[in-house]
Amino acid sequence: MDAARAWSRRENLALLTDLYELTMVAGYVREGRQDKRVCFEYFFRTMPSGAGFVIVAGLESFLSYLENLQFTDDDITYLRSLGLFQDDFFDYLRTFRPACTVRAMREGTPAFPSEPIVQVEGGLFECQLVETALLNLMNYETLIATKASRIAYAAENDPVMEFGLRRAQGPDGGVSGARAAYIGGCSATSNALAGKLYGIPVAGTHAHSWVMSFESELEAFRAFANLYPKSPTLLVDTYDTLESGVPNAITVFEEMRNQGKEVRPAIRLDSGDLARLSKEAHRMMAEAGFDDPLIVASNELEEDLIADLKRQGARVNAWGVGTHLITARDTPSLSGVYKLVSVRESGEWVPRMKTTSNIGKATDPCRKQAVRYVDAEGHPLGDVLYDFVERPAESGDIIGYNRTQLRAHTRIRDAHDAHHLLETVVEDGRRVSEPQPVEAIRSHAQAAKAAFREEYRRLRNPEIYKVMLSERVGGVKGDLLANPEQW
Amino acid sequence: MDAARAWSRRENLALLTDLYELTMVAGYVREGRQDKRVCFEYFFRTMPSGAGFVIVAGLESFLSYLENLQFTDDDITYLRSLGLFQDDFFDYLRTFRPACTVRAMREGTPAFPSEPIVQVEGGLFECQLVETALLNLMNYETLIATKASRIAYAAENDPVMEFGLRRAQGPDGGVSGARAAYIGGCSATSNALAGKLYGIPVAGTHAHSWVMSFESELEAFRAFANLYPKSPTLLVDTYDTLESGVPNAITVFEEMRNQGKEVRPAIRLDSGDLARLSKEAHRMMAEAGFDDPLIVASNELEEDLIADLKRQGARVNAWGVGTHLITARDTPSLSGVYKLVSVRESGEWVPRMKTTSNIGKATDPCRKQAVRYVDAEGHPLGDVLYDFVERPAESGDIIGYNRTQLRAHTRIRDAHDAHHLLETVVEDGRRVSEPQPVEAIRSHAQAAKAAFREEYRRLRNPEIYKVMLSERVGGVKGDLLANPEQW
Numbered sequence: 001m002d003a004a005r006a007w008s009r010r011e012n013l014a015l016l017t018d019l020y021e022l023t024m025v026a027g028y029v030r031e032g033r034q035d036k037r038v039c040f041e042y043f044f045r046t047m048p049s050g051a052g053f054v055i056v057a058g059l060e061s062f063l064s065y066l067e068n069l070q071f072t073d074d075d076i077t078y079l080r081s082l083g084l085f086q087d088d089f090f091d092y093l094r095t096f097r098p099a100c101t102v103r104a105m106r107e108g109t110p111a112f113p114s115e116p117i118v119q120v121e122g123g124l125f126e127c128q129l130v131e132t133a134l135l136n137l138m139n140y141e142t143l144i145a146t147k148a149s150r151i152a153y154a155a156e157n158d159p160v161m162e163f164g165l166r167r168a169q170g171p172d173g174g175v176s177g178a179r180a181a182y183i184g185g186c187s188a189t190s191n192a193l194a195g196k197l198y199g200i201p202v203a204g205t206h207a208h209s210w211v212m213s214f215e216s217e218l219e220a221f222r223a224f225a226n227l228y229p230k231s232p233t234l235l236v237d238t239y240d241t242l243e244s245g246v247p248n249a250i251t252v253f254e255e256m257r258n259q260g261k262e263v264r265p266a267i268r269l270d271s272g273d274l275a276r277l278s279k280e281a282h283r284m285m286a287e288a289g290f291d292d293p294l295i296v297a298s299n300e301l302e303e304d305l306i307a308d309l310k311r312q313g314a315r316v317n318a319w320g321v322g323t324h325l326i327t328a329r330d331t332p333s334l335s336g337v338y339k340l341v342s343v344r345e346s347g348e349w350v351p352r353m354k355t356t357s358n359i360g361k362a363t364d365p366c367r368k369q370a371v372r373y374v375d376a377e378g379h380p381l382g383d384v385l386y387d388f389v390e391r392p393a394e395s396g397d398i399i400g401y402n403r404t405q406l407r408a409h410t411r412i413r414d415a416h417d418a419h420h421l422l423e424t425v426v427e428d429g430r431r432v433s434e435p436q437p438v439e440a441i442r443s444h445a446q447a448a449k450a451a452f453r454e455e456y457r458r459l460r461n462p463e464i465y466k467v468m469l470s471e472r473v474g475g476v477k478g479d480l481l482a483n484p485e486q487w
Numbered sequence: 488m489d490a491a492r493a494w495s496r497r498e499n500l501a502l503l504t505d506l507y508e509l510t511m512v513a514g515y516v517r518e519g520r521q522d523k524r525v526c527f528e529y530f531f532r533t534m535p536s537g538a539g540f541v542i543v544a545g546l547e548s549f550l551s552y553l554e555n556l557q558f559t560d561d562d563i564t565y566l567r568s569l570g571l572f573q574d575d576f577f578d579y580l581r582t583f584r585p586a587c588t589v590r591a592m593r594e595g596t597p598a599f600p601s602e603p604i605v606q607v608e609g610g611l612f613e614c615q616l617v618e619t620a621l622l623n624l625m626n627y628e629t630l631i632a633t634k635a636s637r638i639a640y641a642a643e644n645d646p647v648m649e650f651g652l653r654r655a656q657g658p659d660g661g662v663s664g665a666r667a668a669y670i671g672g673c674s675a676t677s678n679a680l681a682g683k684l685y686g687i688p689v690a691g692t693h694a695h696s697w698v699m700s701f702e703s704e705l706e707a708f709r710a711f712a713n714l715y716p717k718s719p720t721l722l723v724d725t726y727d728t729l730e731s732g733v734p735n736a737i738t739v740f741e742e743m744r745n746q747g748k749e750v751r752p753a754i755r756l757d758s759g760d761l762a763r764l765s766k767e768a769h770r771m772m773a774e775a776g777f778d779d780p781l782i783v784a785s786n787e788l789e790e791d792l793i794a795d796l797k798r799q800g801a802r803v804n805a806w807g808v809g810t811h812l813i814t815a816r817d818t819p820s821l822s823g824v825y826k827l828v829s830v831r832e833s834g835e836w837v838p839r840m841k842t843t844s845n846i847g848k849a850t851d852p853c854r855k856q857a858v859r860y861v862d863a864e865g866h867p868l869g870d871v872l873y874d875f876v877e878r879p880a881e882s883g884d885i886i887g888y889n890r891t892q893l894r895a896h897t898r899i900r901d902a903h904d905a906h907h908l909l910e911t912v913v914e915d916g917r918r919v920s921e922p923q924p925v926e927a928i929r930s931h932a933q934a935a936k937a938a939f940r941e942e943y944r945r946l947r948n949p950e951i952y953k954v955m956l957s958e959r960v961g962g963v964k965g966d967l968l969a970n971p972e973q974w
Contacts, residue, residue: 223514
């Protein structure tokens with residue numbers, strides 16, 4: 001149980017990897033190629049269901065993993081027990097510390113398929129070793145930030161609270177999911193630990209069991225309002241929403257008013273027809289003289305259902321979203337991958353690509369910078385992926401290649417400005433960027449999304465955003481496809 | 488960042504909870520009801536897509552959370568900063584340690600909707616407090632064990648390897664998912680950390696990047712086979728599976744044979760038409776004199792696709808399953824809930840139930856034992872939920888109530904034996920059961936599943952297993968439904 005205890009304390013995550021990464025890096029050590037300089041890129045292939053863009057998240061988790069990456073004696077003892085590896089590998093592991101360079105998009109940045117989101121450049125050993133952990137951390141947080149962004153969009157200007165902890169994949173599914181949801185646009189989380197760790201606002205009311213633990217619903221409401229007079233949001237559906245819950249809640253709000261307390265009546269609906277119940281409850285509260293009640297809805301919500309309730313005129317003005325957010329129900333994984341894009345040979349970076357019988361899955365070669373061109377109002381027009389050796393145009397008409405139809409030239413017209421999306425965050429193993437508070441990341445995401453024209457943001461069938469290859473990257477890709485022996 | 492560091496070391500998970508649990512328990516302290524004796528049960532309402540039963544998992548994680556449950560000064564400082572709570576609550580938290588009793592089904596046990604899987608009996612404070620963490624831990628592991636069980640069933644007797652870490656919800660999504668997958672029937676995991684922590688067999692081959700880091704595929708294969716002569720599983724689809732990958736692999740296996748090495752040729756297919764490619768690859772290897780190759784298939788597999796490949800006669804004899812297993816793609820959450828079932832009043836247990844406008848969601852009252860009746864061959868016939876005060880019949884014809892049609896008597900005929908499924912694992916806060924090695928849990932699951940007749944185990948439209956209420960539980964439920972003021 002000692003190993004379990006060390007893990008529960010998270011002393012390190014060095015073994016948080018697929019075995020095959022270790023198999024490969026042991027091979028590199030054996031062949032003396034562990035320091036061969038290479039560059040890998042993290043990108044994703046297809047959009048999660050319905051999304052016009054993803055919201056990048058998870059970088060901070062990856063950088064923290066990287067900072068703590070080293071193999072303990074305990075790890076080495078375990079690996080030795082597998083009978084797969086030789087001593088040269090264990091000797092190497094004992095003193096290994098990462099010395100790679102990492103460039104990445106800021107968390108909160110909208111990103112598109114095939115764009116480099118994180119780039120790791122360094123020795124073959126370290127670049128390969130970190131693959132699984134990077135994918136694990138970036139894929140999940142990016143997925144949830146994206147889902148949250150869509151849900152917040154559907155809720156228009158209403159606050160959305162993330163309530164998913166009980167259906168998340170374990171503790172850090174819940175904690176990192178709450179962080180990602182906040183970055184994506186949620187206003188608060190129910191998760192107290194995420195609140196403590198990241199300073200995310202926490203929110204919550206009470207459960208049915210509170211009501212059931214009292215002799216009557218009215219007593220339960222009265223006790224709750226006495227305890228939390230500032231924000232008594234009463235859950236009104238334990239027995240019967242309109243016959244019992246709402247009338248009892250109104251009684252309690254009236255009592256508070258009669259005692260001279262300032263009160264904004266608030267209820268939560270967690271079952272039934274949320275459109276009808278919210279309208280009825282609103283009417284009943286208005287009749288009692290409460291004009292501006294807070295009506296929170298929860299229960300298996302996600303973006304389409306919220307949009308639908310909005311269309312039906314539901315009188316809901318805050319949303320609690322749990323299960324379907326934290327699991328990204330309709331597309332519960334992001335297809336993020338991590339691929340070799342260039343190898344340093346005799347002092348030169350030589351582009352590499354991977355293809356299979358499925359040419360559509362051919363990767364884009366070269367160490368790449370993603371440049372986002374915007375118009376005079378700051379609206380993004382399209383992105384171009386450049387080789388680092390190129391000097392991207394800053395404005396004007398930008399010509400590039402379509403990613404899959406390399407013969408098709410395509411262009412961005414009248415660009416006014418260019419934003420380089422990848423920044424260096426780790427240089428030769430040393431962190432060179434300050435960790436951002438989650439609040440700042442969320443603001444960045446809000447502003448970056450708002451800059452996109454509406455057609456890229458809508459819930460269904462968003463406009464496809466233009467991502468092109470530069471002339472050089474397109475040319476290299478074409479050459480490699482035409483000459484498979486150079487892959 | 489100190490809080491983040493403490494979390495990364497997992498010193499405790501006391502704040503791993505929805506805020507509303509804290510809001511409620513603070514209320515119980517304020518009202519002096521924190522020690523009122525109550526009983527909650529964890530159960531789920533609906534089967535994950537297609538499943539005939541779930542495989543219970545996650546209990547060990549919950550018990551470990553419970554053992555370490557206490558509030559640090561740091562936690563209390565954070566809670567104080569919210570401005571929601573009073574000093575009496577913080578005083579209580581400072582010395583709080585759980586003293587509850589926990590009864591639970593063994594991990595690996597097949598379970599059905601509405602059956603108590605975990606029962607927590609103790610003070611109102613502690614029973615309420617643990618809700619979110621219990622749901623978080625049990626829902627996810629049970630979901631993944633169930634999905635793994637279905638995938639292993641589809642693979643018939645072939646080994647299934649869990650490859651999901653890169654698409655899991657963060658580190659413990661991956662680690663606890665690997666554990667659950669093994670319990671459910673997988674044979675190995677790619678996750679080295681899960682291997683180290685739980686002793687699960689680890690497996691893996693190499694990635695496309697291994698091949699791409701060499702001048703040629705043949706060199707890459709040769710190097711890999713030299714390094715790992717015992718188990719060189721070669722990934723053959725980096726360039727072209729049948730034109731390049733399989734011929735190169737055969738060349739390497741022939742070289743090994745010529746050197747007098749004993750070799751079982753093994754390849755992995757990770758793209759394309761797995762049925763056709765596996766048949767062709769098998770034929771090519773057989774022509775080269777390798778009669779019994781290991782052909783591993785991976786790439787977006789899950790139970791239906793594996794069953795389909797089997798029907799097509801694919802020559803695959805081992806399966807690598809990642810994304811869709813670790814996310815339980817078709818039903819990415821288990822609808823597990825935790826409800827108050829009984830309250831101790833003046834020395835008597837008084838049953839409670841929760842209902843809403845949706846009567847179908849009415850819970851089953853009483854502190855319950857689940858009894859599984861089996862026939863003379865040990866095949867389960869049906870389960871009956873008894874109140875603890877009852878003495879379940881041990882054999883013969885068992886009469887009970889349908890859960891939702893309480894007027895309908897139903898019966899189990901000719902029961903030969905009765906297994907009581909809930910065991911006491913924690914008594915007054917003290918662990919009384921030994922933690923089971925994951926190997927033993929997996930064996931228990933295999934044997935318990937095998938006892939069920941085929942119609943309950945099949946992939947699609949399994950027979951609905953009988954779960955009845957005892958006469959007493961059914962009677963209490965009927966009375967409560969008829970007299971809502973007693974709910």
